[in-house]
Amino acid sequence: MNRFKNWTLLPLALFVVLVGFLGYGLTMDPSKVPSPLIGKPVPEFELPALTNPDRSITHEDLKGAISLVNVWASWCPSCRAEHKTLMALAQQGAGDGFRVVGLNWKDERDDALEMLRVFGDPYTWNAFDPDNRVGLHFGVYGAPETFVIDRQGIIRYKHIGPLDPRVWEQTLRPLVQQLKAES
Amino acid sequence: MIPELGHFALILALVLALVQATLPLVGSFTGNRNWMNAGRSLAYGQLVFLTLAILALIHAFLADDFSVRYVAANSNSLLPDVYKVSAVWGAHEGSLLLWALMLGAWGAAVAALSKSLPLTMVARVLAVMGMNSIGFLLFMLLTSNPFERLFPAPLDGRDLNPLLQDPGLVIHPPMLYMGYVGFSVAFAFAIAALIGGKLDSAWARWSRPWTTVAWGFLTIGIALGSWWAYYELGWGGWWFWDPVENASLLPWILGTALLHSLAVTEKRGAFKSWTVLLALSTYALVLLGAFLVRSGVLTSVHAFATDPARGTYILMFLCVVVGGSLALYAWRAPAVSGGGRFTLVSRESFLLANNLLLVLLCSLVLLGTLAPLVYEALSLGKISVGFPWFNKMFVAVTPFIALALGAGVLARWKQDDAWRLVQQLRVALILTGLVLVATMIPFFSHGYLWVPIGITLAAWVLFSHLASLVERWRNKVRLGGGILADFGSHSRSYYGMWVAHVGVAVFIVGITMVSHFEVERDVRVSPGDYVEVAGYRFQFEGSGTVPGPNYSAQQGLVNVYSGDRLVTVLRPEKRTYFVSSQVMTQAAIRPGLFRDLYVSLGEPLGNGDWSMRVYYKPYVRWIWLGSILMALGGVIAISDRRYRLATRAFKAPKGAANARA
Numbered sequence: 001m002n003r004f005k006n007w008t009l010l011p012l013a014l015f016v017v018l019v020g021f022l023g024y025g026l027t028m029d030p031s032k033v034p035s036p037l038i039g040k041p042v043p044e045f046e047l048p049a050l051t052n053p054d055r056s057i058t059h060e061d062l063k064g065a066i067s068l069v070n071v072w073a074s075w076c077p078s079c080r081a082e083h084k085t086l087m088a089l090a091q092q093g094a095g096d097g098f099r100v101v102g103l104n105w106k107d108e109r110d111d112a113l114e115m116l117r118v119f120g121d122p123y124t125w126n127a128f129d130p131d132n133r134v135g136l137h138f139g140v141y142g143a144p145e146t147f148v149i150d151r152q153g154i155i156r157y158k159h160i161g162p163l164d165p166r167v168w169e170q171t172l173r174p175l176v177q178q179l180k181a182e183s
Numbered sequence: 184m185i186p187e188l189g190h191f192a193l194i195l196a197l198v199l200a201l202v203q204a205t206l207p208l209v210g211s212f213t214g215n216r217n218w219m220n221a222g223r224s225l226a227y228g229q230l231v232f233l234t235l236a237i238l239a240l241i242h243a244f245l246a247d248d249f250s251v252r253y254v255a256a257n258s259n260s261l262l263p264d265v266y267k268v269s270a271v272w273g274a275h276e277g278s279l280l281l282w283a284l285m286l287g288a289w290g291a292a293v294a295a296l297s298k299s300l301p302l303t304m305v306a307r308v309l310a311v312m313g314m315n316s317i318g319f320l321l322f323m324l325l326t327s328n329p330f331e332r333l334f335p336a337p338l339d340g341r342d343l344n345p346l347l348q349d350p351g352l353v354i355h356p357p358m359l360y361m362g363y364v365g366f367s368v369a370f371a372f373a374i375a376a377l378i379g380g381k382l383d384s385a386w387a388r389w390s391r392p393w394t395t396v397a398w399g400f401l402t403i404g405i406a407l408g409s410w411w412a413y414y415e416l417g418w419g420g421w422w423f424w425d426p427v428e429n430a431s432l433l434p435w436i437l438g439t440a441l442l443h444s445l446a447v448t449e450k451r452g453a454f455k456s457w458t459v460l461l462a463l464s465t466y467a468l469v470l471l472g473a474f475l476v477r478s479g480v481l482t483s484v485h486a487f488a489t490d491p492a493r494g495t496y497i498l499m500f501l502c503v504v505v506g507g508s509l510a511l512y513a514w515r516a517p518a519v520s521g522g523g524r525f526t527l528v529s530r531e532s533f534l535l536a537n538n539l540l541l542v543l544l545c546s547l548v549l550l551g552t553l554a555p556l557v558y559e560a561l562s563l564g565k566i567s568v569g570f571p572w573f574n575k576m577f578v579a580v581t582p583f584i585a586l587a588l589g590a591g592v593l594a595r596w597k598q599d600d601a602w603r604l605v606q607q608l609r610v611a612l613i614l615t616g617l618v619l620v621a622t623m624i625p626f627f628s629h630g631y632l633w634v635p636i637g638i639t640l641a642a643w644v645l646f647s648h649l650a651s652l653v654e655r656w657r658n659k660v661r662l663g664g665g666i667l668a669d670f671g672s673h674s675r676s677y678y679g680m681w682v683a684h685v686g687v688a689v690f691i692v693g694i695t696m697v698s699h700f701e702v703e704r705d706v707r708v709s710p711g712d713y714v715e716v717a718g719y720r721f722q723f724e725g726s727g728t729v730p731g732p733n734y735s736a737q738q739g740l741v742n743v744y745s746g747d748r749l750v751t752v753l754r755p756e757k758r759t760y761f762v763s764s765q766v767m768t769q770a771a772i773r774p775g776l777f778r779d780l781y782v783s784l785g786e787p788l789g790n791g792d793w794s795m796r797v798y799y800k801p802y803v804r805w806i807w808l809g810s811i812l813m814a815l816g817g818v819i820a821i822s823d824r825r826y827r828l829a830t831r832a833f834k835a836p837k838g839a840a841n842a843r844a
Contacts, residue, residue, distance in 0.1 A: 106569075118785060
């Protein structure tokens with residue numbers, strides 16, 4: 001019977017490992033704990049534009065206006081859910097030193113364009129990142145995510161999960177107002 | 184005043200739970216029959232106070248008492264009454280109260296239906312149920328009190344999340360929670376058996392009906408959730424591998440393994456320590472699910488509002504319950520004897536294979552769900568495990584489960600002859616082969632590899648079960664019985680299994696067909712435009728404004744024609760809810776056994792134009808039909824007289840049952 005003893009301890013050992021990960025996860029509330037990139041300049045990157053593969057978009061394009069960088073993909077249901085919020089934002093705040101731009105992430109170009117054609121295109125421009133090359137440097141955890149970038153190209157905030165009117169009113173809009181006032 | 188009474192009832196329920204967790208347990212060691220008997224009354228009392236508490240909360244919702252914070256956050260005076268009631272479990276605090284109520288109800292049910300079990304067993308089971316109640320009631324009272332007041336009281340409430348204002352969501356959480364919480368009974372029986380050191384087939388026989396009922400509720404709960412997501416979210420999907428969905432699927436998969444393992448332990452006395460481990464792990468996954476959903480560790484569209492204190496509490500609770508039970512397991516399981524032997528070809532082997540495959544599937548889903556967390560913790564970088572990964576794992580494992588299922592149903596216990604098995608399955612094998620050949624024809628398969636595989640597996644499950652039925656009837660007739668007599672209550676566990684397994688076949692057909700042959704079109708339409716999908720013509724006639732109780736809707740009118748015949752008129756809606764100003768999509772669906780026609784409105788594009796999504800969903804109903812058959816099989820199985828007789832039989836030789844130790 002003794003030979004079974006080690007075996008019966010195995011589930012407990014696995015559980016202890018699991019608790020370790022869960023406990024770690026608890027300290028890392030993904031939607032609230034700031035990304036380590038907050039307060040830092042956006043990572044340098046160069047990507048083709050979604051609508052025009054010949055045009056390239058770089059980190060320099062994020063300077064000069066307050067940008068909401070939305071990481072999205074056509075396959076992601078939550079992105080579709082937040083799409084109407086983005087459309088409303090783009091219409092409300094466009095032009096006034098504020099813009100919505102997109103990072104199309106792990107997606108197929110045709111699918112992404114089709115989605116924008118049907119549901120409307122809230123983005124001033126979209127960088128196309130099918131292989132998660134740039135998403136990786138931004139610390140993208142899963143679509144959708146939204147970064148707030150100030151005029152100097154500094155990352156100020158990161159929201160994980162879909163945007164809705166409540167998130168916009170309570171969190172993002174006050175921040176954007178503050179950033180507008182800063183200069 | 185009434186909310187305070189509800190709060191007070193919760194505290195009293197906690198006090199009773201504290202006594203229920205200790206007194207009967209101590210009594211079971213000291214042999215004090217009064218203390219052991221107290222468990223039953225305490226369980227009833229706990230249920231009474233929990234019922235009072237939830238009635239108080241329902242009253243607060245119906246009376247629009249917005250001085251209660253939870254009501255103010257989740258209701259509105261315009262909300263229809265039925266949703267005021269379902270709003271009780273629409274968010275974290277209230278759903279926890281529902282959870283606690285059901286835990287109390289399961290405890291009371293055990294108390295009421297265990298008259299014939301040995302008293303020490305009942306006392307220990309109820310004590311463990313009481314410990315679980317303590318955990319959830321303390322959680323509620325310390326971090327998530329639904330009766331907390333708000334001062335000053337707002338004039339009106341913030342309204343229930345419009346996504347939840349739906350008939351499906353009225354019954355989905357109660358069903359799901361009945362399932363989750365029901366596994367606590369199997370858990371309690373396992374712990375009681377470990378404490379007593381008596382893991383025998385009697386223990387398995389007592390656990391089986393409880394496990395089956397819990398599993399049936401969970402099956403229905405998950406199916407309802409999937410159905411709701413299908414028509415309410417407007418994406419036409421029925422499963423998203425979202426962390427919260429996975430949290431419900433994990434205990435279901437392991438619970439399925441438990442169900443089958445219990446059968447072996449009951450019939451053959453084998454797999455004892457494995458079955459106990461499954462019972463403990465299934466409940467561990469229920470608690471893990473609660474942790475994932477309520478702590479905010481993983482992001483999900485479903486997750487409740489998060490609060491680190493809650494996550495910390497559940498994690499501690501998880502450590503005590505699961506860590507404690509697994510430690511008890513490590514300590515007591517080595518003493519469990521091995522049980523009946525069996526050969527390579529036997530029903531035990533097939534059930535073992537089924538168990539291992541289900542555990543593998545469960546581990547893969549768990550891995551995928553936790554991978555983002557694990558990767559980050561190990562500093563391996565970021566990862567997001569998407570839909571395709573889960574699908575790949577699912578189709579890599581499930582075909583083998585279906586294969587084993589077909590052969591296992593005819594295999595004999597203990598020892599069988601492979602050749603005999605093949606003989607019995609001969610007709611089923613030939614028919615399945617024919618289905619394989621037929622579905623390989625491009626006319627059916629359209630060049631997809633998985634179409635013939637899926638349909639053939641479903642056919643295999645169906646034909647082998649028909650073969651098993653024929654074999655069973657043939658034996659009955661040979662032994663001089665009639666076939667009709669076999670439908671009597673002694674054979675219900677067989678027929679229950681049969682129906683549930685055919686449900687698996689139906690489910691496989693549903694997934695295979697809808698995954699490969701669904702058609703999805705996103706189009707821009709002006710009034711009068713039409714779009715052709717899968718032979719149907721969807722004609723968009725225009726849209727108008729329709730009022731609702733707490734929303735106003737843009738309603739589209741879509742006539743669907745097949746040739747010149749009008750098949751149906753669909754009225755998809757885009758609803759704007761007054762309070763939250765949230766916009767919801769209400770898809771219009773024409774359901775059918777062989778296909779759904781599904782239309783949902785996208786965005787208004789000006790001039791009466793709309794973006795519109797049109798779906799053709801063949802056999803999608805079979806997914807839920809299969810789930811209903813599985814749950815129905817469970818219901819049939821527990822009506823088997825064997826379980827009732829078995830429990831009665833223990834009434835007389837109570838001393839004998841105790842002497843088994």
